[in-house]
Amino acid sequence: MDASSAAASLRLRKVVRQRLESLHRAGVTHLVLPEAAASAAAPRPGEAAASAPVEREVAPAPAPPSAGEDRVAALRVLQQEVAACTRCAALAGSRTQTVFGVGNPNPRVVFMGEAPGFDEDKKGEPFVGAAGQLLTKIIENGMGLKRDDVYILNTLKCRPPNNRNPAPDEVENCRGFFEQQLDILRPEYIVCLGAVAAQNLLQTKLSVGKMRGRFLDYRGVKVLVTYHPAYLLRAPEEKRKTWEDIQFLMRDMGLMSDAERS
Numbered sequence: 001m002d003a004s005s006a007a008a009s010l011r012l013r014k015v016v017r018q019r020l021e022s023l024h025r026a027g028v029t030h031l032v033l034p035e036a037a038a039s040a041a042a043p044r045p046g047e048a049a050a051s052a053p054v055e056r057e058v059a060p061a062p063a064p065p066s067a068g069e070d071r072v073a074a075l076r077v078l079q080q081e082v083a084a085c086t087r088c089a090a091l092a093g094s095r096t097q098t099v100f101g102v103g104n105p106n107p108r109v110v111f112m113g114e115a116p117g118f119d120e121d122k123k124g125e126p127f128v129g130a131a132g133q134l135l136t137k138i139i140e141n142g143m144g145l146k147r148d149d150v151y152i153l154n155t156l157k158c159r160p161p162n163n164r165n166p167a168p169d170e171v172e173n174c175r176g177f178f179e180q181q182l183d184i185l186r187p188e189y190i191v192c193l194g195a196v197a198a199q200n201l202l203q204t205k206l207s208v209g210k211m212r213g214r215f216l217d218y219r220g221v222k223v224l225v226t227y228h229p230a231y232l233l234r235a236p237e238e239k240r241k242t243w244e245d246i247q248f249l250m251r252d253m254g255l256m257s258d259a260e261r262s
């Protein structure tokens with residue numbers, strides 16, 4: 001097997017494993033393979049053929065997403081799964097809708113926040129309130145990109161009542177969704193906005209202050225941790241630190257000229 005076939009095989013196995021985990025979380029505990037079904041249905045010598053139909057349902061194994069349409073299709077399937085999710089009964093009962101994520105399906109950088117707030121819950125899109133406007137300014141005025149160039153998602157897909165922090169069991173319920181989302185998007189960089197995103201993505205208890213200013217690693221993707229825009233609105237004196245973090249990211253992305261670096 002050559003290197004590209006081996007890589008494709010690895011990707012396929014990863015997608016199949018994720019799909020099986022997803023089905024397991026959805027309550028599917030048994031799959032009947034076509035060969036096994038055919039063998040079970042075949043009569044032994046001297047036996048009459050079994051009259052009962054043999055279950056032949058097999059979960060389809062999606063091809064590994066690559067770019068463009070494949071990613072859009074994979075994201076759409078996952079989004080439908082999220083929209084039907086009721087694992088956190090309280091959140092599912094109080095939400096207006098799930099808030100999946102938005103942006104470029106082939107992004108260099110993904111911004112990851114905490115959970116939908118009031119405005120996001122109403123609109124079904126992450127970061128659309130006051131904090132979202134600040135994030136857009138960071139992306140467009142600070143980085144010189146368009147909001148549509150990046151992808152934006154949250155750790156949790158449903159709004160916690162009164163904007164409280166997500167509970168640990170809610171994050172664990174939703175972990176498979178954001179992990180699959182990031183696996184489909186396969187960005188070069190993930191910017192974690194605030195402690196909830198950073199601590200749950202990286203599975204650490206470190207504070208934002210201890211994690212910012214360097215790249216951390218998530219499955220081979222460079223992760224930058226900085227403050228959540230909602231926190232910056234409450235503590236504007238911290239905006240300078242976030243701007244330093246964003247400049248650090250821009251330098252690595254090649255978005256700053258030599259003159260700007262000096």
Ligand code: SF4
Binds near residue numbers: 098157
């Ligand atoms: S927060 Fe995530 S796991 Fe919980 S109900 Fe919403 S989509 Fe499902």
